[in-house]
Amino acid sequence: MLIKLLDYLQDGQVHSIEELAELSYKDVDSIRSELEYLERQGYIRKVSLQNGCNHNCCGCHGCDQPVSNMTMWEVVK
Amino acid sequence: MSETTIALLGQPNSGKSTLFNGLTGSRQHVGNWPGKTVESKRGAFNRQGDTYHVVDLPGTYSLSANSEEEIVTRNFIAGGQADLICILADASQLERSLFMLADYAGIQVPAVLILNMMDVCDAQGKKIDTEGLERELGIPVIPMVAADKKRYDDFYEVLEKRCAKASLLKEDGLSTLYAEELGVNFEKVKKLLPEKGIGIYSVDWLTTKLLEKDALAISVVREVIDTAAFDQLQVELGGIQDGNLRSADCKFQWIEKLMKGNVVNTGQRVKRSRFDRAATSKRWGKPIAIGMIVLGLVVSMLIGMPLMGLFGALISGISAPLSSWLLSIGTAPFIVSLLCNAVLTAVSFALQMASYVFGISLVFGFMEDIGYMARISYTFDNTMAKLGLQGKAIMPFLVSFGCNIGGVTGTRVIDSWGQRVMTMALSWAVPCASTWGVVGLVSGTFFGSQAVFVILSLFAVAFLHMYVTYKIFGRSLNKEAERTGLIMELPPYHKPHWKSLFGSVFNKMGNVLKRALLIIITISVVFWLLAYTPDGNVQSSIIYRIGTFIEPVTLRFGLPWQLFMAFAASAMGKEAALGVMASLFNTDGIWSAIEGSSVVNTAVLSTSLMSVVSKPEALAFLFAFFFNIPCLMALSATAQESHSMKWTLRIAGYYIGMALVMAAIAYHVGLLIF
Incomplete structure (x- = not known):
């Protein structure tokens, strides 16, 4: 299933956890634990707007925006 | 013991x-x-x-x-x-x-x-x-x-x-799964190992770890089995792909089976509603998202307009008695005019602008708070694909709605340099909170109830602008065609947290107001000084001479010289446009105040604007302003993040050029409509 999940993610589209759960006939918690495993193994990685932010703001209000807390993972291999 | x-x-x-x-x-x-x-x-x-x-x-x-x-x-x-x-x-x-x-x-x-x-x-x-x-x-x-x-x-x-x-943990259930799922590979490797395992490790555990190509397991086995068997093992392992994923699959299946038999969840499980299915579907997701955005803009106007009117009236109410009082106590007319025209008008503009920011922040903050905003990003992913961008580019775009500088720095999530610069170039077209504030104020002044259509047209053209920008820069910047898959955590829908929502809205409004006051007052005073002459004849002022000199060219874009000055100033910071307008369209008030013949009334500005600027010109200005470069700070952030002054200037030149071309088109369309 992990291989199928990775294959599925290779299509370059965005998928929600709920969508992946429906496609694989699993519950959301199962998918989350599988994604955590894939993240630990380096197959996917979390995308965060806070990455590389040194809070040297210079007028940037990026971290004030609610979307800065949005959680996303991207496929890396 | x-x-x-x-x-x-x-x-x-x-x-x-x-x-x-x-x-x-x-x-x-x-x-x-x-x-x-x-x-x-x-x-x-x-x-x-x-x-x-x-x-x-x-x-x-x-x-x-x-x-x-x-x-x-x-x-x-x-x-x-x-x-x-x-x-x-x-x-x-x-x-x-x-x-x-x-x-x-x-x-x-x-x-x-x-x-x-x-x-x-x-x-x-x-x-x-x-x-x-x-x-x-x-x-x-x-x-x-x-x-x-x-x-x-x-x-x-x-x-x-x-x-x-x-008590030893039973492994038979897992061993069965390993044998079934890993098949021949599992059996072949297992046969090469001691039947009873090695030390504390069972043979099945070792076999699985070897299939996972675990370095420690390989070294443990190497010490025990003979060279021929180890060579054979190396051959077997060489032909195995994704051993770690296949064995992990078995473990997840085992966990799932264990859970099914022994854990009952009597709590309420969250099921996807029909609305959520539609909101995230390929067919209905986008129309619903566009509908929600349009509705959001309309509601923002409905919330912002009364506040804008209230602040405008309040400042006008203060302005008249204040200037009378200042004149009565013998304050120099020059100072009275500076305070009541340049400063108070600037304050009025800043407050009205913040009112619209309040409306838009409240509405879109509400959408975010109930969990809908993430669905918009999810739905528009394939739009990112059409722009040749990775799906995660949506993050800096959404941040740009609050502040373009944040959007530009947010492009750090993009790995490739070309795509990063491309995303920066496109994020400039996303209107920030200040842009919305000025657009709300100016369009409300000129177009009244029709302002919402003007705003929607700006929004629609912004999409077109992004597409054209991609077509122009895409070939040079976006050579990498590869897109990686993305997984998004869509938060469950929930009731808004009113306290934190209003806290965040007031915080944002306060930030915008602070920045707006600073910029508008400064620019307003500078332009007021440029428009000042001792004899009261505005036509001999520096700014008038420069303005009338360039006007034959600016009129080609549908912009009288005052509006062109406002457009040019908005490149420093969007709020600056209001500072220019506060000074240059308030001259009657200034001179009559200087002469001491009348009291200053900031409400005169609206009338002054309406009588001097036609609707097509106002429309041209809104397009020029909306698509101008975001601000000098965003420009500096782009140079810093892209490490390329050449590309920064190229993008800036393109934006200024496009803003003027769109202003010219909007002006001619405006002539046909109004």
Whole structure:
């Protein structure tokens, strides 16, 4: 299933956890634990707007925006 | 009197350290594992005359040899130093914390499973059949709240009965799955190993780890089997792909089966509503998202307009008595005019602008708070694809709605330089909070109830602008066609948290107001000074001479010279446009105040604007302003993030050019409409 999940993610589209759960006939918690495993193994990685932010703001209000807390993972291999 | 060593094993945040502290109290020693930087915590406690030594192993997710923590943990267990391994799992998210247990199956050291955080689990309405789990696993299963020492009795009982010492975790269920799922590879590798395994490792455990290409397992096997068998093993392993994923699949299946039989979730499960299915569907998602955005803009106007009117009237109400009073106490007309025209008008503009920002922040903050905003990003992913961008580019775009500088710095999430610069170039077209504020104010002044159509047309053209920008720059910047898949966490819909929502809206409004006051007042005073002449004849002022000199050109774009000045100033900061307009369209008030013949009334500005600027010109200005470069800070951020002044200037030149072209088109369309 992990291989199928990775294959599925290779299509370059965005998928929600709920969508992946429906496609694989699993519950959301199962998918989350599988994604955590894939993240630990380096197959996917979390995308965060806070990455590389040194809070040297210079007028940037990026971290004030609610979307800065949005959680996303991207496929890396 | 006996001595027993127990080791606490589990993933980070499973409550190991809490249990360790609860058991050992002050009898503990903290150091490092020999030759490693990994922290080692050891302690002891006495119970019924027996001594128990406790080792808090590093938090790890599995027993693979991927990290220093995992190697330390595995070597400790393999060294036979522990009499009992206590595997901790978070009962409130059992499915996610049983992977360690699955990875442990096959290690022949007695173990117990401790289900920590049972209080949270109970509160979630989950029922765990611990006896059923014990039967399937073959080891004691102890429900516990590690933070509550009063609930350690079950654990102490297991220790005292010593039954745990003889309990090995059953691996037969997993072995069956390995044999089924890993098939021939599993059998071939297994045949090359000693039938009874090596040391504490069972043959199935070793086989699986070898298929995962685990370096420690390979070295353990190498020391035991003969060279020919090892060479054969290397050949077998060489032909195996994704062994780690295939074995992990088996572990997840085993966990799922274990959960199905022994965990009942009586709590309310969140099901996707029909609306959510539609909102995230390929067919309806986008129309719904566009509908919601349009509705959001309309509601923002409905909220912002009365506030704008209120602030405008309030400042006008203050302005007249203030200027009369200042004149009556003998204040120089020059100062009165400066204060009441330049400064008070600027304050009025800033407040009105902040009113619209309040409306738009409240509406879109509400959408974010109830969980809908993430669905918009999800729905528009394939639009990113059409722009040749990665799906995660949506993040800086959404941040740009608040502030373009944040959007530009947010492009750090994009890996390739070309795509990053491309995303920066496109994020400039996303209107920031200040842009919305000025657009709301100017369009409301000129177009009244029709302002919403003007705003929608700007929004629609922004999409077109982004597409054209991609077509122009895409070929040079976006050579990488590869897009990676993305997974998004869509938050569940929930009621808004009004207190935090209003807190955030007022905070944003306050930030915009502070910045607007500073910029508008400064620009307003500068342009007021440029428009000032001692004889009161504005036509001999510096700004008038420059303006009328350039006007033959600016009129080609539908912009009278004053509006062109406002457009040019908006490149420094969007609010600056209002500062220019406050000075240049308020001249009647200024001169009459200077002459002392009338009191100043900031309300005159609206009338002045309406009488001097036609609707097509106002429309041209809105397009020029909207698509101008965001601000000097965003420009500087782009140069810094792209490490290319050449590309920054190229994009800036393109934006200024496009803004003027669009202003010319808007002007001619305006002539046809109005």
